[in-house]
Amino acid sequence: MTKSQSHMETQSVWAGEGKKLYDNSTQVPVFHSVSYSYDDLDDWHDVALGKKKGHIYSRNTNPTVEQFEEKVRILEQAEATTSFSTGMAAISNTLFTLLSPGQRVVSVKDTYGGTNKVFNDILPKFGIAVCLCDTTDHELIESEIAKGCDVLYLETPTNPTLKVVDITRLTAAGKAAGAVVVVDNTFATPINQNPLTLGVDLVIHSATKFLGGHADALGGIVCGHKSLVDKIFNFREITGATLHPMSAYFLLRGMKTLALRIERQNYNAQKVAEYLANHPKIEAVFYPGLTTHPQHEIAKKQMRGFGGMLSFAIKGDFESVKTCMTHLKYAYRAANLGSVETIVGPPRTTSHVELTAQERQRAGIPENLIRYSTGIESAEDLIADLAQALEKVNVQQAVEA
Numbered sequence: 259m260t261k262s263q264s265h266m267e268t269q270s271v272w273a274g275e276g277k278k279l280y281d282n283s284t285q286v287p288v289f290h291s292v293s294y295s296y297d298d299l300d301d302w303h304d305v306a307l308g309k310k311k312g313h314i315y316s317r318n319t320n321p322t323v324e325q326f327e328e329k330v331r332i333l334e335q336a337e338a339t340t341s342f343s344t345g346m347a348a349i350s351n352t353l354f355t356l357l358s359p360g361q362r363v364v365s366v367k368d369t370y371g372g373t374n375k376v377f378n379d380i381l382p383k384f385g386i387a388v389c390l391c392d393t394t395d396h397e398l399i400e401s402e403i404a405k406g407c408d409v410l411y412l413e414t415p416t417n418p419t420l421k422v423v424d425i426t427r428l429t430a431a432g433k434a435a436g437a438v439v440v441v442d443n444t445f446a447t448p449i450n451q452n453p454l455t456l457g458v459d460l461v462i463h464s465a466t467k468f469l470g471g472h473a474d475a476l477g478g479i480v481c482g483h484k485s486l487v488d489k490i491f492n493f494r495e496i497t498g499a500t501l502h503p504m505s506a507y508f509l510l511r512g513m514k515t516l517a518l519r520i521e522r523q524n525y526n527a528q529k530v531a532e533y534l535a536n537h538p539k540i541e542a543v544f545y546p547g548l549t550t551h552p553q554h555e556i557a558k559k560q561m562r563g564f565g566g567m568l569s570f571a572i573k574g575d576f577e578s579v580k581t582c583m584t585h586l587k588y589a590y591r592a593a594n595l596g597s598v599e600t601i602v603g604p605p606r607t608t609s610h611v612e613l614t615a616q617e618r619q620r621a622g623i624p625e626n627l628i629r630y631s632t633g634i635e636s637a638e639d640l641i642a643d644l645a646q647a648l649e650k651v652n653v654q655q656a657v658e659a
């Protein structure tokens with residue numbers, strides 16, 4: 259099944275499926291087998307050399323994991339994919355594969371907290387220069403790329419303030435400098451955005467979030483040119499950050515409703531953002547679907563939908579954040595995002611807990627910010643819930659305190 263033959267709703271369900279795997283089962287079995295037995299030793303040798311299709315050892319490949327990879331490959335319109343135990347494993351293994359001492363990576367300040375730690379604490383230890391630019395200053399990013407860039411690493415929309423970077427524009431600059439261009443597409447999902455079609459070399463997902471969509475399995479995946487993905491796969495074979503087949507099964511099952519969930523989450527987030535934007539106790543709302551969003555035009559150009567993630571700053575201090583959050587009935591106060599349930603969290607305890615208060619301030623993340631991952635509930639109920647929670651917030655008191 260290829261991209262041109264079907265729509266994303268159909269691909270979510272059918273891509274990579276339909277292979278007869280075991281006793282005509284319609285669902286992929288969870289292959290818990292560590293290894294695969296060969297009576298014909300020549301066959302075994304051919305599979306080991308990659309001359310024949312098959313599996314040898316599950317740290318390297320596994321049929322359940324492969325089916326998950328295939329579904330994402332088709333949805334991202336990629337030539338190849340390889341998966342990982344977590345999103346961070348996908349990100350770190352990709353960067354370690356691509357970069358060598360003496361090289362330089364250019365990225366933005368607003369990457370995911372864990373990614374930011376890789377840039378600030380790990381890569382410099384291996385003699386890799388890291389340049390983190392102001393996320394929305396495209397001229398600055400272009401000028402830094404021109405100074406020398408082996409990897410251009412982007413994330414859009416960003417976590418947690420939903421900034422949007424122009425993928426086409428920066429990819430052109432990266433290509434001109436001879437860089438490999440990588441985009442973390444976790445927030446957008448392949449339903450809303452396909453960076454590979456905009457010229458990007460590699461797309462990464464934390465499958466833990468929207469792809470799985472049910473907060474019951476961790477996973478990561480890299481998609482792109484076969485030549486690059488093969489190198490990353492070979493690196494992962496050795497580092498061993500393999501996706502577990504049970505997790506692959508959960509992620510696959512979740513992905514069958516991906517298009518359906520994202521359509522609802524896009525809708526809900528837009529409604530919630532519009533409601534909050536007009537609320538007197540709200541200082542600012544960050545959502546690329548709002549016409550007031552500074553990069554709304556860029557978002558419109560490169561995204562089919564604006565996603566399920568938003569964040570908002572409450573008037574007042576952290577007490578207001580606590581009051582609002584604890585009074586929400588239809589939301590988990592938790593560290594993840596992208597699930598069917600609405601999830602809220604302050605960046606200081608979720609995405610950017612690894613950062614110090616000072617680092618968060620430098621990254622432009624206000625302490626009175628709430629990250630809101632819209633679930634698939636009724637938008638009407640979510641808005642009513644926010645209304646009653648915000649009613650409990652005493653802005654005056656919070657400001658005076």
Ligand SMILES: *Cc1c(COP(=O)(O)O)cnc(C)c1O
Nearest residue numbers: 344345346370417444464466477
């Ligand atoms: C969660 C997240 C990651 C890390 O993924 P894990 O599966 O938690 O390791 C990376 N990037 C973004 C944008 C994320 O939201």
